[in-house]
Amino acid sequence: MDHMSWLGDSIEKIAFEKAGILKPGVRAIIGPQEESAHSVIAARGRELASPLVTHGNDWTFSKNSEGFVLEDGKNSQDLPPPSLAGDHQIINAATAVVAACRLNELNIPIDAIRKGIQTAFWPGRLQKLKGALANRLPDGWSLWLDGGHNVAAAEGLAAASAKWDDQPLHLVFGFLNNRDPTAFLTPLAKQVSTLQAIQIPDEEASLTAEDAARAALEAGVPAQAAKNFVEAIDLIVSDSATPGRILICGSLYLAGAVLAYEEAPPEDGAL
Helix, strand or coil: CCCHHHHHHHHHHHHHHHHHHHHCCCCCEEEECHHHCCCHHHHHHCCCCCCEEECCCEEEEEEEEEEEEEEECCEEEEEECCCCCHHHHHHHHHHHHHHHHHHHCCCCCCHHHHHHHCCCCCCCCCEECCCCCHHHHCCEEEEEECCCHHHHHHHHHHHHHHHCCCCEEEEECCCCCCCCCCHHHHHHHHHHHEEEEEECCCCCCCCHHHHHHHHHHHCCCCCCECCCCHHHCCCHHHHHCCCCCCEECCCCHHHHHHHHHHHHHCCCCCC
């Protein structure tokens, strides 16, 4: 459920718009779907005579201790874990592998596919930062960034951060004002120790820091407002008795601002 003001207010309506990518007579690889979405996509595929290669019917996958196993028709491949963090990235990787293997005219070697899985890089998707902001942190701390901004993304973050049980998790949170911040934060609430809410820099459609903090409190997350992400990081560190992980999240606009700062921070380090 995303971009509902443009795509519609139901899974079926959104699936119909997403199925607009299907082309007459052109094969399409379909990843795991809710049944309501799959029905819409399948119907559109029949209208266009577009052959659909669907998860659960034509291919499937399963996670194991060494990565995942992909079953595509009669072919089975043991594949490495994705370089991108989070179990949801296995779903993405498996779907991409099926697409690569079905591009018969390119004949992509399996070794190249394995290398792609292991080296793919997606800025702002559970990315561990190592630049100017991360350098503000004392030893033992780490700084992460994710641009996910809907409930499904929050659920993915919650599943990934559930494995971070060795240190406290702190959020720096900014959000657009046309979305539901409380719904986004609710899946994460049990794992978050504190939250610093900020307004997204130079973004008119951002929630104010105060409104974002109130939404976090409604979700059960201890929160306060900060001026910007630099101050937010400094406050988290100064208020914490032990090292932890800091996750900046809630918006691709915020992720873009953070990455721009990482690459070219102001000389005085301020915003």
